[in-house]
Amino acid sequence: MWLTLDAIRECFEGAIPSLVATCAPDGTPNVTYVSQIHYVDAAHVALTYQFFSKTRENILANPHATADVIHPLTAAQYRLALEYLRTETEGPLFESMKAKLAGIASHTGMAGVFRLLGSDVYRVHAIEHVPGKALPAPQPKRNLLAALRTASDRLTRCGDFASLLEAALESLDALLGIDHAMILMLDARRGSLYTVASRGYPASGIGSEIPLGVGVVGMAAKEGTPIRISYATAEYAYGRAVRDAAEKLGMANMLETEIPLPGLATSRSQLAVPIVTCDHATGVLYVESPEDRRFRYEDEDALVAIAALVGATIHALQADEREEDAPQAANAPAPVAGPPVVVRRYAANDSVFLGDDYLIKGVAGAIFWKLLRDYANEGRTEFTNRELRLDPSLRLPDIHDNLEARLVLLARRLEERCGVMRIEKVARGRFRLCVSRPVQLVEVAG
Amino acid sequence: MTQDARPPVLDAEHAAFVQGGVTISVSSRDAGLRASISRGVGCRVSADRRRVTLFVAGTGAQKLLRDIAATKAIAVCFSQPSTHRTIQIKGSDARIAAAEPGDLAIIERQLEARIAELVPLGYAEPVVRAVFHADPGDVVTVAFTPDAAFAQTPGPNAGRRLAA
Structure with missing residues (x-):
């Protein structure tokens, strides 16, 4: 077998329908269009099982099938000798095919008709190039492997979490031409993801949340697999879908709904890849585009590699979270002036308001409240990550939780919403709370 | 002949549909049911x-043509991409047949209809032409009697x- 499946992955983008022929035990052949043949790995593909059909009846009795696929740009045709192995009805493969099918269905006017019941997994025994007319492959716009090389050099040099996020999003834009992107981190205890960085949106949406398992982002985190959709689809649109899901899951009160998700009004291509740290999905790198079919298999490869580098760098930074000895600046509050700012905290969900304006809730809200209390009661302005981890009042989820991500979230919300207070990094594992007006703390029970 | 006593499997509308420039996919099988x-x-x-x-392009259909010659089994799927309307016709007496004058004109006319159907759906015309291309000298003709249509x-x- 000279050809490998990897070499013809473009044929599995769903741009041109594929054909599958099967044969009944009585010798009657059957041929049908399939909306999606999905590349599983170098030796397997999966077909959508949408309703019981002759094809399905045949493969259950005689597992051999022949598929005909077409390269969407060159029109080159390939024929695959397949053998049906099994059907998966949940899990990473099923969810990524379900999302992809939703895009294809809405693009072809079949939303509501195409519905994935299962992913039929086949072994590929042979790949044959079908002689025929083919067009020259178009010149690629950029070399993704070279882009990845430069990105990996940048990412692995980052010395802290905030600059890592910045470098990742900047690399996507400058090197891969992806200008709408966000990074979300997992809050495993609450079963949600919160936005810590974004690029290419009018409002950053930092602090906005998505429940685990909802939309491409939530599903990528839940299943630990890339989810990619090549066409606009209402089924995976954000905004309302996320709110509805949150209500259904009874998370409305706990989920961040004050801060709208960033995101394109009409996203025509979506790709979410999990950020994996020590074998756990700890976040998601999400990109989108107003163009159809913007992200292909190779973009997915590049994003998976970048997300892996982000995950590994996060792990390296966490392992190295000893405080550095910073020059001990006078640990006394700077002088404040002007009318006081009233800061209210609602204990029920740790939500914090500055005056009447909502700032943050959850773990980042609890951290902010602790900083302000220590500032107000003891005049402290410098803090260490270690003392936050050890503080029982913060109930930090567990050691896998990324405290740095919570601090970046809090710092960015303060930057965006408050001209009076900010958080700045002093050294590794140390930061300072800077306050320029008097603060008045009000605790609201319940 | 009992065969002739039955009405044809295809009605006039089906016949027009399958000759209207829809996409055509042909399958057969070998003695091992592949x-x-x-x-x-x-x-x-x-x-x-x-x-x-x-009509099929012979160089890309060698296994199919061998299987048809050996088993006579055939299934053909006709589909109109804009409406998704699809029918499948099956037969058990398929064989390689002689070309007739006018066949190349039929192929050309149906190709143009297929292009008119597919390009508005977003398919690039050069890709459509390449996918459905057959050199006139490479066209192989297969004929069969429909047993059933679905x-x-x-x-x-x-x-x-x-x-x-």
Whole structure:
């Protein structure tokens, strides 16, 4: 077998329908269009099982099938000798095919008709190039492997979490031409993801949340697999879908709904890849585009590699979270002036308001409240990550939780919403709370 | 001849549909029940609708043509991309047949209809032309008698036998 499946992955983008022929035990052949043949790995593909059909009846009795696929740009045709192995009805493969099918269905006017019941997994025994007319492959716009090389050099040099996020999003834009992107981190205890960085949106949406398992982002985190959709689809649109899901899951009160998700009004291509740290999905790198079919298999490869580098760098930074000895600046509050700012905290969900304006809730809200209390009661302005981890009042989820991500979230919300207070990094594992007006703390029970 | 006593499997509307420039996919199988496949480039239906003739590009269809010669089994899927309307016709007496004058004109006419159908859906015309290309000298003609026809449009009626 000279050809490998990897070499013809473009044929599995769903741009041109594929054909599958099967044969009944009585010798009657059957041929049908399939909306999606999905590349599983170098030796397997999966077909959508949408309703019981002759094809399905045949493969259950005689597992051999022949598929005909077409390269969407060159029109080159390939024929695959397949053998049906099994059907998966949940899990990473099923969810990524379900999302992809939703895009294809809405693009072809079949939303509501195409519905994935299962992913039929086949072994590929042979790949044959079908002689025929083919067009020259178009010149690629950029070399993704070279882009990845430069990105990996940048990412692995980052010395802290905030600059890592910045470098990742900047690399996507400058090197891969992806200008709408966000990074979300997992809050495993609450079963949600919160936005810590974004690029290419009018409002950053930092602090906005998505429940685990909802939309491409939530599903990528839940299943630990890339989810990619090549066409606009209402089924995976954000905004309302996320709110509805949150209500259904009874998370409305706990989920961040004050801060709208960033995101394109009409996203025509979506790709979410999990950020994996020590074998756990700890976040998601999400990109989108107003163009159809913007992200292909190779973009997915590049994003998976970048997300892996982000995950590994996060792990390296966490392992190295000893405080550095910073020059001990006078640990006394700077002088404040002007009318006081009233800061209210609602204990029920740790939500914090500055005056009447909502700032943050959850773990980042609890951290902010602790900083302000220590500032107000003891005049402290410098803090260490270690003392936050050890503080029982913060109930930090567990050691896998990324405290740095919570601090970046809090710092960015303060930057965006408050001209009076900010958080700045002093050294590794140390930061300072800077306050320029008097603060008045009000605790609201319940 | 009992065969002639039955009404043809295809009604006039089906005959018009399969000759209207829809996409055509042809399959057969070998003695080991392994299916073969090829895209068709045209279709002609006899005046009495009892004989369906297909055109395929021979170099890309060698296994299919061997299987047809050996087993005579055939299944053909006709689909209109803009509406997803799809029918499948099956036969058990397929054989390689002689070309007729005018066949190349049929292929050309159906190709143009297919392009007119597919380009508005977003397919690039050069890609469509390449996929459905057959050199005139490479066209192989396959003919069979339809035994049965089935609706195959995606949805709840897929698989239902068509009543002529």
